[in-house]
Amino acid sequence: xxxxxxxxxxxxxxxxxxxxxxxxxxxxxxxxxxxxxxxxxxxxxxxxxxxxxxxxxxxxxxxxxxxxxxxxxxxxxxxxxxxxxxxxxxxxxxxxxxxxxxxxxxxxxxxxxxxxxxxxxxxxxxxxxxxxxxxxxxxxxxxxxxxxxxxxxxxxxxxxxxxxxxxxxxxxxxxxxxxxxxxxxxxxxxxxxxxxxxxxxxxxxxxxxxxxxxxxxxxxxxxxxxxxxxxxxxxxxxxxxxxxx
Amino acid sequence: xxxxxxxxxxxxxxxxxxxxxxxxxxxxxxxxxxxxxxxxxxxxxxxxxxxxxxxxxxxxxxxxxxxxxxxxxxxxxxxxxxxxxxxxxxxxxxxxxxxxxxxxxxxxxxxxxxxxxxxxxxxxxxxxxxxxxxxxxxxxxxxxxxxxxxxxxxxxxxxxxxxxxxxxxxxxxxxxxxxxxxxxxxxxxxxxxxxxxxxxxxxxxxxxxxxxxxxxxxxxxxxxxxxxxxxxxxxxxxxxxxxxxx
Numbered sequence: 001x002x003x004x005x006x007x008x009x010x011x012x013x014x015x016x017x018x019x020x021x022x023x024x025x026x027x028x029x030x031x032x033x034x035x036x037x038x039x040x041x042x043x044x045x046x047x048x049x050x051x052x053x054x055x056x057x058x059x060x061x062x063x064x065x066x067x068x069x070x071x072x073x074x075x076x077x078x079x080x081x082x083x084x085x086x087x088x089x090x091x092x093x094x095x096x097x098x099x100x101x102x103x104x105x106x107x108x109x110x111x112x113x114x115x116x117x118x119x120x121x122x123x124x125x126x127x128x129x130x131x132x133x134x135x136x137x138x139x140x141x142x143x144x145x146x147x148x149x150x151x152x153x154x155x156x157x158x159x160x161x162x163x164x165x166x167x168x169x170x171x172x173x174x175x176x177x178x179x180x181x182x183x184x185x186x187x188x189x190x191x192x193x194x195x196x197x198x199x200x201x202x203x204x205x206x207x208x209x210x211x212x213x214x215x216x217x218x219x220x221x222x223x224x225x226x227x228x229x230x231x232x233x234x235x236x237x238x239x240x241x242x243x244x245x
Numbered sequence: 246x247x248x249x250x251x252x253x254x255x256x257x258x259x260x261x262x263x264x265x266x267x268x269x270x271x272x273x274x275x276x277x278x279x280x281x282x283x284x285x286x287x288x289x290x291x292x293x294x295x296x297x298x299x300x301x302x303x304x305x306x307x308x309x310x311x312x313x314x315x316x317x318x319x320x321x322x323x324x325x326x327x328x329x330x331x332x333x334x335x336x337x338x339x340x341x342x343x344x345x346x347x348x349x350x351x352x353x354x355x356x357x358x359x360x361x362x363x364x365x366x367x368x369x370x371x372x373x374x375x376x377x378x379x380x381x382x383x384x385x386x387x388x389x390x391x392x393x394x395x396x397x398x399x400x401x402x403x404x405x406x407x408x409x410x411x412x413x414x415x416x417x418x419x420x421x422x423x424x425x426x427x428x429x430x431x432x433x434x435x436x437x438x439x440x441x442x443x444x445x446x447x448x449x450x451x452x453x454x455x456x457x458x459x460x461x462x463x464x465x466x467x468x469x470x471x472x473x474x475x476x477x478x479x480x481x482x483x484x485x486x487x488x489x490x491x
Contacts, residue, residue: 207482
């Protein structure tokens with residue numbers, strides 16, 4: 001294989017050590033590759049949470065007593081080592097940090113990406129998969145959904161029933177409204193697409209992918225996306241069809 | 246073959262450009278894409294018009310000089326360089342759109358010519374090994390394991406044409422940079438600068454204004470030398486390792 005040596009433009013072969021951040025976190029955050037790493041890690045944290053969240057939601061099929069009991073138990077995890085609700089608050093802080101890191105990195109990287117291709121091609125060709133192309137919009141939809149979801153079922157600010165300590169009744173109330181169902185189902189479809197590309201992409205970014213693993217990772221990404229989407233959507237569908245009331 | 250070409254014409258770096266339509270007649274299917282453009286240019290010169298500027302050199306698919314976006318695809322519909330793309334892949338009566346590489350790090354110089362010196366600066370920041378030159382080293386002094394040699398060779402195939410940047414929706418140079426990093430970091434000769442190489446080259450790549458990787462895979466699809474997407478995965482791994490050690 002012959003490859004020609006490029007004409008090298010005379011330039012100072014300067015080391016960049018003077019300009020390089022000195023800390024591990026600094027090096028990561030100040031480069032596109034490192035920022036993607038932060039996105040991948042925060043994404044996986046959120047994904048693990050979502051698996052637990054989805055499994056917990058399914059308790060709604062065992063009746064109000066078990067569902068409300070489960071919700072109450074969440075507040076007692078770690079007792080007596082932890083004070084009442086401390087575990088919940090620790091989880092909330094970790095999740096908030098993950099959301100903030102993920103969103104800030106996504107915003108900064110997206111701005112950079114858009115600036116790097118200021119002029120579009122006149123001749124457009126269909127690009128990438130639907131899941132890949134909808135990552136940014138999907139992420140924005142999910143961010144807005146999280147705000148609504150917390151106002152609806154955590155703070156109960158916008159919940160039609162808003163009965164503290166009775167999550168079963170509140171969930172049924174939300175999914176008895178048409179807009180509650182629409183918002184939730186649209187967001188869960190966006191979530192499925194986001195995970196479909198996001199999980200595999202995180203494996204790429206973290207350097208965990210290999211030629212021999214690629215198909216398996218893509219299969220896991222599809223499975224996670226499908227199971228999470230169906231698991232979450234099962235709740236509003238059951239309320240709508242009267243299975244849960 | 247008779248074809249209609251719509252070509253991006255731009256007289257200089259700061260002037261506004263636009264797509265201009267040309268008809269070319271009696272194109273042989275055996276011609277390369279560049280020979281077809283030569284035919285157009287000869288006609289334009291005879292008519293007293295400005296010929297279409299485009300980069301080219303070896304016309305053998307190994308130098309990386311040529312490259313244009315043909316019908317929205319870097320180097321056109323075949324997985325090869327523009328010089329090795331033949332007109333038999335088009336049909337009589339086709340309209341072909343020809344545009345320059347689009348990326349803010351690759352500003353248009355004229356028509357289809359873009360300034361790719363950003364790539365040279367990425368190479369200059371770490372795409373080399375530090376070794377005394379002048380006398381060839383003894384070939385067996387540094388044993389290279391076969392798998393490492395194969396990996397290095399696969400990545401050394403990169404000709405730096407810039408198709409990866411042109412194809413990427415983010416104008417990212419990750420595939421180019423990773424090809425160079427993986428090539429040298431796989432070899433024992435590259436080991437002394439293993440960490441500084443990846444940190445400096447990624448740093449330079451970012452400084453040049455290239456976008457980041459969103460794993461669309463467009464780069465590896467467009468690459469005429471078949472640099473795999475796993476090259477980027479490997480560079481990510483090298484980068485995080487180097488950041489930890491720094």
